[in-house]
Amino acid sequence: xxxxxxxTQAVVQAAVEVIDEHGVAALTLAAVAARCxxxxxxLYKHVGGLAELKTQVGVRVLNELGDRFAAAAMGRSGADAxxxxxxxxxxxxxxxxxxxxxxxxxxxxxxxxxxxxxxxLEVIQAALxxxxxxxxxxxxxxxxxxxxxxxxxxxxxxGGFGLPEDLEETYQQLIATFLGSLPAHx
Amino acid sequence: xxxxxxxTQAVVQAAVEVIDEHGVAALTLAAVAARCxxxxxxLYKHVGGLAELKTQVGVRVLNELGDRFAAAAMGRSGADAxxxxxxxxxxxxxxxxxxxxxxxxxxxxxxxxxxxxxxxLEVIQAALxxxxxxxxxxxxxxxxxxxxxxxxxxxxxxGGFGLPEDLEETYQQLIATFLGSLPAHx
DNA sequence: CCATCTGGCTAATGGTAGTAGCTTTAAAGC
DNA sequence: GCTTTAAAGCTACTACCATTAGCCAGATGG
Numbered sequence: 081x082x083x084x085x086x087x088t089q090a091v092v093q094a095a096v097e098v099i100d101e102h103g104v105a106a107l108t109l110a111a112v113a114a115r116c117x118x119x120x121x122x123l124y125k126h127v128g129g130l131a132e133l134k135t136q137v138g139v140r141v142l143n144e145l146g147d148r149f150a151a152a153a154m155g156r157s158g159a160d161a162x163x164x165x166x167x168x169x170x171x172x173x174x175x176x177x178x179x180x181x182x183x184x185x186x187x188x189x190x191x192x193x194x195x196x197x198x199x200x201l202e203v204i205q206a207a208l209x210x211x212x213x214x215x216x217x218x219x220x221x222x223x224x225x226x227x228x229x230x231x232x233x234x235x236x237x238x239g240g241f242g243l244p245e246d247l248e249e250t251y252q253q254l255i256a257t258f259l260g261s262l263p264a265h266x
Numbered sequence: 267x268x269x270x271x272x273x274t275q276a277v278v279q280a281a282v283e284v285i286d287e288h289g290v291a292a293l294t295l296a297a298v299a300a301r302c303x304x305x306x307x308x309l310y311k312h313v314g315g316l317a318e319l320k321t322q323v324g325v326r327v328l329n330e331l332g333d334r335f336a337a338a339a340m341g342r343s344g345a346d347a348x349x350x351x352x353x354x355x356x357x358x359x360x361x362x363x364x365x366x367x368x369x370x371x372x373x374x375x376x377x378x379x380x381x382x383x384x385x386x387l388e389v390i391q392a393a394l395x396x397x398x399x400x401x402x403x404x405x406x407x408x409x410x411x412x413x414x415x416x417x418x419x420x421x422x423x424x425g426g427f428g429l430p431e432d433l434e435e436t437y438q439q440l441i442a443t444f445l446g447s448l449p450a451h452x
Numbered sequence: 453c454c455a456t457c458t459g460g461c462t463a464a465t466g467g468t469a470g471t472a473g474c475t476t477t478a479a480a481g482c
Numbered sequence: 483g484c485t486t487t488a489a490a491g492c493t494a495c496t497a498c499c500a501t502t503a504g505c506c507a508g509a510t511g512g
Contacts, residue, residue, distance in 0.1 A: 185420070185421060185424040185425070185426040186424060186425045186426050186428075188428050189425070189428065216432070219429055219432070219436075220432065220435060220436045220439055223427060223436045224436060224439065224440055224443075226417075226421065226426075227413075227414060227417035227418045227421060227436075227440060228413060228414070228417060229417075230417050230420070230421060230426075231412075231413035231414060231415075231416050231417020231418070231420070232413045232417070234371070234416070234417070234420060235371060235412065235413060235416060238371040238372060239371070239372045239375070240371040240372050240412075240416075241409060242372075242374050242375065243405055246402070246405070246406070249406060250405075250406045250409045250410060250413075253406055253410065253447070254410055254413060257410075257443055257444065257446075257447040258443065260443075260446075260447070261439070261443040261446070
């Protein structure tokens with residue numbers, strides 16, 4: 081009975097690989113166990129169960145996107161930063177379409193996910209700072225960015241766009257229209 | 267052994283009710299059978315299986331939204347029609363948030379769902395007719411409408427907006443910005 | 453009244469998550 | 483280096499799910 085040397089993070093990694101290869105619906109403890117070379121009940125030594133594994137995957141995905149966000153925003157500000165953030169969002173989804181379906185939509189209301197969600201929020205708030213929006217207007221502005229990014233990403237990752245050409249053009253038009261709706265900043 | 271008098275549509279109706287009450291993840295043949303007062307295998311006399319039941323639910327939801335679309339567009343044109351369509355979309359999702367998660371994202375590529383999807387598309391194309399867009403620009407325009415409507419709807423129905431106030435305002439801003447990006451029409 | 457078809461049923465299979473309890477490995481303490 | 487012990491595997495089991503096979507009763511039609 082040689083040991084597999086698993087850990088919580090190794091199990092999460094295997095789960096992400098299962099999702100990447102077979103879709104989020106195929107994330108099952110049996111599949112993860114098989115990939116880890118272990119019997120299914122053994123996973124309970126590292127993970128509380130399927131539900132907890134799913135939130136752990138959510139944390140992982142949220143943090144991956146957060147890393148890309150932080151990198152994209154670095155050294156930019158204003159419209160330049162917004163454009164970079166929006167393209168970082170889409171680039172992540174295009175690179176890992178199945179993984180995107182595992183990203184929680186409502187991280188701020190979940191204690192395990194909140195910090196990862198707040199991190200993304202702060203990057204966006206920083207990018208919007210030059211506009212000096214009042215709090216209410218900032219809420220609307222962030223919501224609108226999120227609608228565009230998530231709406232486009234979820235449709236694209238789910239194969240919702242029938243005609244594959246010119247997707248980049250559509251996305252750029254959306255971003256440009258959004259930026260045009262913001263007040264001018266100094 | 268009195269008969270329950272089921273039919274395919276009655277089973278689909280029960281499935282929709284299960285979704286409305288307990289969410290799309292709770293759609294299981296066992297739950298539908300219980301609601302119909304029938305043993306689970308009996309459902310196979312009316313429905314091919316769980317997968318087929320899900321696509322039937324998708325057809326139902328798509329058609330319900332299509333009905334609202336057609337009603338909203340009736341007697342309107344131009345920006346007025348677009349605004350009515352967008353609000354009809356959101357109104358449906360607010361009325362049936364769980365059901366929205368059962369709406370297929372990619373109906374046109376599925377033979378059973380294509381006609382219901384095409385019906386919605388045609389309503390939107392008709393509403394856009396006054397602008398006389400060339401085909402490529404029409405594709406981008408419809409995509410952008412879809413991104414806004416679906417992005418907002420999927421976030422709202424999944425509880426993705428943390429602050430509940432002013433959602434209508436956010437949505438109106440999105441629509442107004444979109445309309446502002448269209449060329450003027452006669 | 454009888455034949456047939458349909459819509460229900462029970463029984464059984466295989467896959468899923470999760471629990472209980474055992475065994476072995478590997479590290480910690482002496 | 484030996485013993486102890488905690489962790490990490492395992493098997494066996496339960497409960498629930500979808501699905502198939504085959505049976506039986508009720509409705510239908512001659």
